Amino acid sequence: MAPIAARLEPVSGVLKTAAPSFSQAQAEALARDRFGIDAEARPLTSERDQNFHLKTQQGAEFVLKIANASEAPGVVAFQNAVMRHIENVDPAVPAPRVVPALDGAFQTMEQEHIVRILTWRAGRxxxxxxxxxxxxxxxxxxxxxxxxxxxxxxxxxxxxxxxxxxxxxxxxxxxxxxxxxxxxxxxxxxxxxxxxxxxxxxxxxxxxxxxxxxxxxxxxxxxxxxxxxxxxxxxxxxxxxxxxxxxxxxxxxxxxxxxxxxxxxxxxxxxxxxxxxxxxxxxxxxxxxxxxxxxxxxxxxxxxxxxxxxxxxxxxxxxxxxxxxxxxxxxxxxx
Incomplete structure (x- = not known):
């Protein structure tokens, strides 16, 4: 029988790469400096990425998403395109909205990680x-x-x-x-x-x-x-x-x-x-x-x-x- 490593060769690289490890302060700086959102960040659980809940003093809420280092830019761009399509075709579908960065782009880079912000969906x-x-x-x-x-x-x-x-x-x-x-x-x-x-x-x-x-x-x-x-x-x-x-x-x-x-x-x-x-x-x-x-x-x-x-x-x-x-x-x- 082939060794386990060889038998697992076809599996996804993203699933084999550890999640990002940004601090709360780093998350808040990314939101402020890249997206113009001054908010308090709270960590959210995630398996392969790193997510933070953002809440401004005015009560606006967002999700800061920091992608796994193995995630290809095209994958995130595809997700953004689909969510924007839903927003344009049927805004009543309760999906998140993609928030543009200060430069107008829907995603930005920090080190080797893709960073973006989505609107928050309230509830449990x-x-x-x-x-x-x-x-x-x-x-x-x-x-x-x-x-x-x-x-x-x-x-x-x-x-x-x-x-x-x-x-x-x-x-x-x-x-x-x-x-x-x-x-x-x-x-x-x-x-x-x-x-x-x-x-x-x-x-x-x-x-x-x-x-x-x-x-x-x-x-x-x-x-x-x-x-x-x-x-x-x-x-x-x-x-x-x-x-x-x-x-x-x-x-x-x-x-x-x-x-x-x-x-x-x-x-x-x-x-x-x-x-x-x-x-x-x-x-x-x-x-x-x-x-x-x-x-x-x-x-x-x-x-x-x-x-x-x-x-x-x-x-x-x-x-x-x-x-x-x-x-x-x-x-x-x-x-």
Missing amino acids: LMHQVERTPLLRQSLGRVHARMSGALRSCAAEPPPSDLLWNLQSAAQLRPLLSHVDAPGRTAALTSVLDRFESEASVWLEHAPAQVIHNDLNPHNVVVDEEGKVSGVIDFGDMVRAPVICDVAVAAAYHVRHDDAPMADVRQYVDAYCEAFPLNREELSLLPVLVALRLAMTVLITNWRASLYPENRAYILRNEPHAWRGLAAMMHSELRT
Whole structure:
């Protein structure tokens, strides 16, 4: 067997590079000197970048984003272009707005890092609130509206080896070595096998568009009424069939009981009201949801082994992913 380093060769460079480590004072200086925003900075959690919440004395709020040193300028420019497209096509979509720097550019450089500022979306993150039918229905409608806005987006993502792309599932097999429980390894292998036999060819030929690709509970903001008030973190966007985007979002609503897809249906039904999915797409949804859950287990365990000091944050979604995947597989065995 090849050494682990060789078997991990195809994985993303950004995921293997440590996050930036700017101080609060440095963040405040960047906001003031480059963007003309005099604000207090507060660190926010992030896996591969570094983010700060900015708040001015007048109460205006922003996010200062400092990109991973391995992030290509074209990747950030693509994200900015997509958010600006959403703002122009459908401003009602609650996505962040890109704030220009003093020189008019939408991103600037500090050392080897790309720096930019986005508007703040007020509310609590979805992982901090109760998941109600109202919230799932709201998420479905907001997501569908975003899909509609992105349907006309001509921006092309730069070449990327992003592992969080359902279409790149073949790259995940080397990561099975980081799961030390034989039963789990067998289950994860079966998910990858099923994807390759039932969905991979269809995805290669299906119409594609820009998708968010990461509507996890840490990237959805919820207001006091329990409705979605923001969709944030456009760092994992790809061009892919929209069913991939639906599957990613749905994976975080899988229940851990005998009806694992019951809550998923509330979200999907609301999504389809505004952005209908066809029968073939819906038939592939369970396969793709299971794949996303498997990806979460595999990638986060691998990442945690690389950066044990950030283990708790990296593995925050792993327990839910494994329990959801186990419930889905048990349900299929029963039926």
